[in-house]
Amino acid sequence: MTATATQVEQRGGARVAVQKFGTFLSGMIMPNIPALIAWGILTALFIPDGPFPNGGITDFVVGPVIHYLLPLIIANTGGRMVYDQRGGIVATVATGGAIGGADYIASLVPDGPSSPHMFIGAMILGPLSAWVMKSLDRLWDGKIRAGFEMLVNMFSAGIVAFLMALFGFFVIAQVVTFIMRVLGGAVGFLVDSGLLPLASIIIEPAKVFFLNNALNHGVLTPLGVQQASETGQSIFFLLEANPGPGLGVLLAFTFFGVGVSRATAPGAAIIHFFGGIHEVYFPYVLAKPQLLLAMILGGASGVATNAILGTGLGFPAAPGSIIAVATAAVSVSVMNLVGVLASVVVSATVTFLVASVILRASRKRDLEREAAGADDFGAAVAQTQANKGKDSSVLSGLVGGAAAGGVATATLAGPITKIVFACDAGMGSSAMGASVLRNKIKQAGFGDVTVTNLAIANLDQSPDVIVTQKELTDRAKQRTPGAVHVSVDNFMNSPRYDEVVQLVAQSREAAPAAEAPAASAAAPATAAAADDVLTLERITVTPTALTKDAAIQEAADALVAAGAVTPAYADAMREREATVSTYMGNLLAIPHGTNEAKGEVLASAISVARYPAPISWDGNDVRFVVGIAGKDGGHLEILAKIATVFSDEAEVQRLLDAPDEQAILDILGAVNG
Template identity: 75%
Template sequence: MTATAPATEQRGGARVAVQRFGTFLSGMIMPNIPALIAWGILTAFFIPEGFTPREDFSTLVGPTIHYLLPLLIANTGGRMVYDARGGVVGTFATMGAILGSDWLIGLINADLPDDNQLGQVHMFIGAMILGPLSAWVMKRLDRLWEGKVRAGFEMLVNMFSAGLLAFTMAAFGFYVIAPIVNGIMTVVGGAVGWLVETGLLPLASILIEPAKVFFLNNAINHGVLTPLGLTEAAADGQSILFLLEANPGPGTGVLLAYTIFGIGAARATAPGAALIVFAGGIHEVYFPYVLMKPALLLAVVAGGMTGVATNMILETGLRNPAAPGSILAIWAASPAGSILGVTLSVVLAAAVSFAVAAVILRASRKRDLEREAAGHDALGAAISRTEANKGRSSDALAGLRGASAGGAATATLAGPISKIVFACDAGMGSSAMGASVLRSKIKQAGFGDVSVSNVAIANLDATPDVIVTQQELTERARQRTPDAIHVSVDNFMSSPRYEDVVRLVAESREAPGDDAPAAAPAPTGPAASTADDVLTLERITVSPRARSKEEAIQEAADALVAAGAVTPAYADAMREREATVSTYMGNLLAIPHGTNEAKGEVLASAISVARYSEPLSWDGNDVRFVVGIAGKDGGHLEILAKIATVFSEEEQVQRLVDARDEQEILDILSAVND
């Protein structure tokens, strides 16, 4: 296991890194889409080729795309890193890059004939570099003299340090970033131009369509296609590049094929999903249907290539990015002369995708029917994989998941649900916390007679009516108990699937059971530590040193060793547990703990708490609290239940985030010592 775990982590780390990079780029672009749309309206109506040409008002077009839009993006990127202070510094730095680019192009144009002058390079890529980079530098500099400035001079230091850094980064943008970005735009723009001229641009779909399904497309779309598309649209009034990724046709075609040739829950949910993709523009809704049958990547690639080829032949495109990628947003961004061609590109993309998907679905229909008869929840598993690829749960997929779970429940419910089991690999940490949260919800719904417990998957028997597992473990649990209802979760603290389970309990009986008192909220008053407490002030830190998941696990293990609760070998068991199933719980919490086989390394029950000032990446999820757990003779289960009670409430989590010191955190978590 130790030989294969690092490779798995590295692969996952690379994928997560690309996702996080793309998400960051998207975070800079998406809030500014309204400004891009406003610029598109300017070009649609007031330039000489527009609907209502006006020489005076059209003077807004050039300065808006050359100065305003890059500066807005830079400000957004700076604020994402360091709030308003980062936004100001990043915006000023980007102004240096814009003017540096103009100066370089002016030098080149001085030696070129008047009829062969270079156009402006719009500094979108420069803004996406300098905005967050300048903010990051400002943040680091502020930390250098944090707490060292003499009282009364704080404002002076803050203002002048930001001003000096803004000046320095503007010079950096002028002399360093501008030439680099100009070179990048020349090379990439030339490559795209070559693909268009040679008719090979449709081949881009071979990369873009699979990247969408695995949430790796944002880096391509917002890092390359959007800046190039805006430059092209500024010169030509439209760009085909805006439609390489936004075309809803490929996904719609696959969903229509499922509507006719699919089976079970996939067929039942496909029509609604198709409407969401086509009219709502939420493309991630079709990703699980492709992941159910990876051969369908051929369908979306073929559809995407068809759409690109259609726009190339008809010379159509969009004025500005279409976000979200719905047919309505695409029509709104289409110049009058391109509406018919753009619509045709969507329709033909859907038709080709439908035709290819229909062949694939028909060819595998018999095997799919056999798997469904055996109880395999293909759609539910694919939704879980989609959310794992995304790195977090998805509101857009919640309805599909509910439909999948509902279908399974209708087929398997034989009477009132009386026993629910939350199962995990070891039956210790994560299952205990999940069971605690779910038990509270079941009681609050008035079903106090329903038993909610936790066990290891290896100890599952035929008695539970419903089994709740982490998504990576559902198949293992289903193999042991195929007759139970299986529910997959990925967020132990606030999973929307818990509400599905409560509804299943209600639907399983003609009348609800007697009301039971809700779980009492965690006491939050001050508490003094004693020698027998599992959590003491010494086991809490608000200034941990770890900067990665691996370091945080070791740090938690070291704290438990220092408490005399475990042997040093327990750290290896914690890493082994993490390599099997993530201990991310949701609501900013991770609970690293050992495997079931490592119980001999536990000397006493104890927990450690580390609060991080910056989120750690825990398998693509943000974690601020790492709670190391060691439980002797099952004593940890009650501790976990109390921790779960606190972290299941967003108000309590926010109190922990805002806590000033270790004592305040101990006061909030004092219930674990009761």
């Protein structure tokens, strides 16, 4: 059989670099959208032209929130993305210096333009300051005399924050003030000359190729916030977020499309328009690039409508759902809402009409291609995921089976009988992922399929399917190019697992006459009982770590105390984390050493720590940290049980609600017991 899906992750190229840059900007802005919404509501209600004018709130809440608070929390978010809490603190102080610098520049020109809000400055200084702090910490990591770590950490962060604040005051403030004046002048020219709708020529194609985040969060949002702080609303919040063009093209496919694209368009329209997930319409446009003309004309007509009516949004609409757009519009006034809705209707209508003409003109040719077996839409879905740079569950739902998943093309001679879940060391994440996948395979009735776990270095040519974390897929391909390779992100409940089950079923349909091999044990043998691996003394509900690094150290210390590893194992755990994250999904991380560190393992043991507040683990919330030391496979049985628990959200909630260590041990020990 042949698995037809395409591995969507692509590396290199200017487009990918812009995508990553835009995604990073989005990561700083999106978590803080609720704060922008709160500010927008305050502005709409209490400014002099609002329904409840209040000078005190306007001067001492609305103004400070937009000028100080919002840039500072954006900087803190960017700093945390780079270097957790330590990076966030340094980034916040540095951005305070930039805000002060911009105010000082504005004060030098009496009756001149006001100081720009330092959103762009926050997005520059936030990650930059955290990176500087992280780089310096690496220089003296492991070189500080015992007992002086806290002193060095505190003073080094304070000195870096001080220096970066000066850099923000003297350099970044100047740069951002200049950038905002240039952008403001350019935008003012477009608005005054009536040319703002031409921005759709750039924005609409950029959206389809996932280049819009850099433009939207890097330029449009800062400009929109600046304008909204002065006038109470901004048209810039609607240049990219207007759901009208996407709705128009999906309606055109609903009436005039062919095949899968026509069948899926109505559902996609609901997801796009009410859910605000714009990416769902991108494959439809990519399948027929001529439709970019419809998107540009529809987007431009919506911008023109808002420009003529003088309407806009009071704060960013995220996601770009009609519900979010209407909420941000009505915060300004009811009449403003009417105008914004009119722009959505106009843009959807124009897009629909132009797209309908294009689709009808090519309908005969499209029907002929479909009859010939061409899958233009499936290819467009794969290309859209490649443009995005990662898999999307929404996009995967547009086409069936493995074709939308992270499955690499490969040819199999017969039915799938052996699946291997591979990771760097072959003893931690792979064991847990294999347990979850094994249960799904058994529940589907394929008891003759073995699902095991291995280190990538130990892979041979025998597996039919190899499942890896996406960062490790290329390495696995080099070892076994003839297998089907599946990439996953979330080890506990990845949608890829269901695709693997379907792949197994398809392999049986493709080779019905093949004799099924005798069932074999799916779970690897264990050298020690689960009770020997996880004990009450190795579970705590009162850990003290606040960062990922500290949590890894706590897990290592617990394993050392259990007599399972040497103190050097902690360094191997950090080395493993630097290679690929041990975040598993569903609030769980399982730090463990590298394959080369097996010599530091004295016995199999597992430690469990439940944290009272989430720890940021590469941007993901973690409440449970399970430290792993595996000797001769003795940890695998309990890992299988843990994987089964954490793949069930109800069981995770039970663990969160467990009153003490004994209750946690009872839950983990009872699975498959």
